[in-house]
Amino acid sequence: MTTRAVPFHCPYCGDEDLRPHGATHGTWECRACLRAFSLRFVGQLAPGTTADRIQGQQ
Numbered sequence: 495m496t497t498r499a500v501p502f503h504c505p506y507c508g509d510e511d512l513r514p515h516g517a518t519h520g521t522w523e524c525r526a527c528l529r530a531f532s533l534r535f536v537g538q539l540a541p542g543t544t545a546d547r548i549q550g551q552q
């Protein structure tokens with residue numbers, strides 16, 4: 495997994511017409527809903543960690 499992973503669907507409308515946005519790595523724009531967004535690596539999960547346990551810590 496790298497920070498340059500390519501999204502396949504817009505997180506807002508689900509369309510597949512995504513293109514790089516500007517010169518910043520990890521920023522994309524959706525031509526369907528005209529939104530720009532960024533993808534960012536947040537961190538590595540510990541082995542065995544589930545989403546439920548992460549939410550339970552908050």
Ligand SMILES: [Zn+2]
Pocket residue numbers: 504505506507508509524525526527528529
């Ligand atoms: Zn969209």
